[in-house]
Amino acid sequence: MDTNRDCGCASAFGRIEALVDGHLRTTETVDVIDHCASCESCAQELDIVSTLTERVKTACFEAPPAGMCDEILNSLKSNP
Numbered sequence: 001m002d003t004n005r006d007c008g009c010a011s012a013f014g015r016i017e018a019l020v021d022g023h024l025r026t027t028e029t030v031d032v033i034d035h036c037a038s039c040e041s042c043a044q045e046l047d048i049v050s051t052l053t054e055r056v057k058t059a060c061f062e063a064p065p066a067g068m069c070d071e072i073l074n075s076l077k078s079n080p
């Protein structure tokens with residue numbers, strides 16, 4: 001058995017979001033990916049989180065609130 005490098009569910013699960021956001025160091029990323037390769041529930045969580053993150057990014061990119069830029073610019077001008 002070659003499971004000595006497995007970081008375990010609790011450890012992997014807690015870092016999945018950070019991994020998807022790109023906040024993990026390379027060694028940590030490898031730990032979580034390795035765990036997900038042998039653990040179905042964590043692999044599913046990784047899949048869900050990455051899908052959701054991708055959808056949120058896409059939605060934000062496609063549908064910026066109307067007038068948002070003007071509002072930000074105006075608030076900056078009125079608060080020097």
Ligand SMILES: [Zn+2]
Pocket residue numbers: 008009010012035039040041042043
């Ligand atoms: Zn797991």
